[in-house]
Amino acid sequence: MMSKTESKSRRTPAKRAAKGTTRDTFRHGDLRRALLDAAIEMARQGGPQAVVLREATRQAGVVPNAAYRHFANQNDLLAAVRSECIARLAMAIEAEMNSLRPGKDPASYARRSLRAVGTGYLTFALSEPGLFKTAFSVPAPVFETPNPANAGATGLNPFQLLSLALDRMLAAGILKAKDRPGAEFLAWSTVHGMALLMLDGPLRGIDAATAQMFAKRLLDMVERGLGETKQ
Amino acid sequence: MMSKTESKSRRTPAKRAAKGTTRDTFRHGDLRRALLDAAIEMARQGGPQAVVLREATRQAGVVPNAAYRHFANQNDLLAAVRSECIARLAMAIEAEMNSLRPGKDPASYARRSLRAVGTGYLTFALSEPGLFKTAFSVPAPVFETPNPANAGATGLNPFQLLSLALDRMLAAGILKAKDRPGAEFLAWSTVHGMALLMLDGPLRGIDAATAQMFAKRLLDMVERGLGETKQ
DNA sequence: ACCGCATGTGTACGGTGTCCACATTCAATC
DNA sequence: GATTGAATGTGGACACCGTACACATGCGGT
Numbered sequence: 001m002m003s004k005t006e007s008k009s010r011r012t013p014a015k016r017a018a019k020g021t022t023r024d025t026f027r028h029g030d031l032r033r034a035l036l037d038a039a040i041e042m043a044r045q046g047g048p049q050a051v052v053l054r055e056a057t058r059q060a061g062v063v064p065n066a067a068y069r070h071f072a073n074q075n076d077l078l079a080a081v082r083s084e085c086i087a088r089l090a091m092a093i094e095a096e097m098n099s100l101r102p103g104k105d106p107a108s109y110a111r112r113s114l115r116a117v118g119t120g121y122l123t124f125a126l127s128e129p130g131l132f133k134t135a136f137s138v139p140a141p142v143f144e145t146p147n148p149a150n151a152g153a154t155g156l157n158p159f160q161l162l163s164l165a166l167d168r169m170l171a172a173g174i175l176k177a178k179d180r181p182g183a184e185f186l187a188w189s190t191v192h193g194m195a196l197l198m199l200d201g202p203l204r205g206i207d208a209a210t211a212q213m214f215a216k217r218l219l220d221m222v223e224r225g226l227g228e229t230k231q
Numbered sequence: 232m233m234s235k236t237e238s239k240s241r242r243t244p245a246k247r248a249a250k251g252t253t254r255d256t257f258r259h260g261d262l263r264r265a266l267l268d269a270a271i272e273m274a275r276q277g278g279p280q281a282v283v284l285r286e287a288t289r290q291a292g293v294v295p296n297a298a299y300r301h302f303a304n305q306n307d308l309l310a311a312v313r314s315e316c317i318a319r320l321a322m323a324i325e326a327e328m329n330s331l332r333p334g335k336d337p338a339s340y341a342r343r344s345l346r347a348v349g350t351g352y353l354t355f356a357l358s359e360p361g362l363f364k365t366a367f368s369v370p371a372p373v374f375e376t377p378n379p380a381n382a383g384a385t386g387l388n389p390f391q392l393l394s395l396a397l398d399r400m401l402a403a404g405i406l407k408a409k410d411r412p413g414a415e416f417l418a419w420s421t422v423h424g425m426a427l428l429m430l431d432g433p434l435r436g437i438d439a440a441t442a443q444m445f446a447k448r449l450l451d452m453v454e455r456g457l458g459e460t461k462q
Numbered sequence: 463a464c465c466g467c468a469t470g471t472g473t474a475c476g477g478t479g480t481c482c483a484c485a486t487t488c489a490a491t492c
Numbered sequence: 493g494a495t496t497g498a499a500t501g502t503g504g505a506c507a508c509c510g511t512a513c514a515c516a517t518g519c520g521g522t
Contacts, residue, residue, distance in 0.1 A: 028500085031500085031501085043272065052477090052478070052479090052481065053478080053480095054477080054478065054479075055478095062501070062502090063501065063502055064478090064479085065480080065482095065502070065503085066501050066502080068480075068501075069318055069499075069500055069501070070500090072476090073480075074480090125325075136427070136431065136432065171332070182445065185425070185428060186445070186448060186449055186452055187444055188421075188424065188428060188432075189425035189435075189449060190420055190421045190424055190452075191420075191424065192424035192427060193419065193420035193421055193422065193423035193425070193427070194420035194424070195418060196422065197416060197420055198366070200367065201367065201423070202390065202419075203416055209242035214416055214417070216412070216430075217417060218417055218420060219422075220419055220456070221452070221453070221456030221457060222355065222456065223453070224455065224456045225451070225452030225453065225454075225455045225456025226452060252487070259469085259470080262469080262470085283508095283509070283510090284511090285508085285509065285510075286509095293470070293471090294470065294472075295510080295511085296470075296471070296511080296512090297470050297471080299511075300468075300469050301469090304510075305509090305510060305511090318509095
């Protein structure tokens with residue numbers, strides 16, 4: 001076993017192995033995963049801009065080109081990171097929804113479901129700004145075709161979780177059938193916009209209490225405004 | 232006059248002048264403006280990512296380092312572009328607001344004002360996606376301290392135009408005093424979020440008619456939801 | 463007429479993504 | 493079990509990028 005790791009001339013795997021990190025097989029156990037993890041960490045601190053391919057390979061103790069055996073290019077790596085980010089966002093929303101008890105009033109449950117989606121969304125955006133920004137860094141045809149890689153524990157992606165909440169509102173009679181189609185986009189817009197305003201926009205650097213207050217008012221607005229589109 | 236432009240050995244101003252573009256004074260008329268214009272054009276097609284300093288100098292017919300006489304660094308150049316983008320956004324909103332007639336009903340005028348801000352915002356985002364994205368590319372402490380460079384023809388920046396519309400609603404009595412403070416951020420969030428969803432998110436590539444329909448429903452929601460925050 | 467400062471030039475460095483040819487090793491085949 | 497071919501990692505190179513430093517130039521004020 002040990003002979004296997006040391007059998008090769010020590011020059012082959014770059015110039016590490018000098019420090020003897022024990023793991024130094026020619027076949028890296030799971031380079032793809034290592035690169036992805038490094039890239040995710042870079043995205044966490046610094047956002048999409050910060051995920052640089054060469055640095056990921058460096059952290060994995062491997063030559064830059066090795067990355068191209070697992071990702072077509074830097075954009076492909078970024079796409080994989082993005083998928084992970086969306087999955088974590090889904091999990092944050094799930095966590096919020098799972099803390100709900102249906103109770104006896106379906107209308108209340110439905111409303112609380114929608115708010116849970118919103119607060120989960122905003123909480124994640126504020127607590128993991130780098131990952132959140134990465135999740136929405138441009139060209140992600142990610143929600144149209146539900147992608148299992150973007151899902152959380154329940155298997156639902158953020159969009160589907162939002163749809164679920166809206167379906168509950170429909171079932172509870174607090175959202176009219178004619179207002180249901182596309183309601184996702186109205187709710188989503190609202191919360192997504194506020195997240196960005198808090199991260200990069202005029203609300204950047206706001207204190208937690210004020211942030212929560214704005215979030216509340218925003219969700220009030222959505223809850224009240226979603227129904228009854230005129231004519 | 233001609234002697235002045237040609238007096239130097241032709242080697243000095245780089246290797247252009249071979250084609251004799253007539254303009255070849257050592258002192259470029261207004262290099263800062265030329266760089267900015269080039270950068271803006273690059274932002275228009277391609278967004279903030281696409282504005283590259285060296286390319287701007289190339290288009291201005293000048294050596295890369297010349298840019299550093301007018302901008303501290305690439306980020307400074309980008310900031311200047313961003314200012315321009317915000318100013319143009321303000322002008323798009325102004326255009327929409329100026330098309331309104333006060334009429335006899337202040338409430339109606341106020342409501343139409345708010346909608347004008349929203350539609351101006353969305354229209355600009357959809358018609359100039361590159362500039363719009365650039366306007367909000369991260370760290371812009373731009374609205375807190377009203378910056379004349381971000382203003383449109385009226386001298387108001389987008390945020391101030393929105394405030395104006397909300398003030399009209401307050402004056403007309405369709406927005407309660409206690410709901411007025413910070414209402415900008417609720418309205419802004421909504422429209423900003425939808426703009427991004429239409430540019431990069433799940434609503435990307437939507438047809439104009441559907442976009443307009445969503446915009447209408449969104450503005451209905453804001454109009455109805457802004458008032459009456461509970462308790 | 464001179465001189466200083468603003469503006470543009472030249473050269474150079476480190477960093478990045480990516481392409482190509484090559485080396486190694488694992489696994490499936492004969 | 494040895495051979496061979498595909499998968500994986502290496503090495504070297506290229507074209508970009510942003511930026512720092514020393515230098516050249518020419519305009520404007522004394």
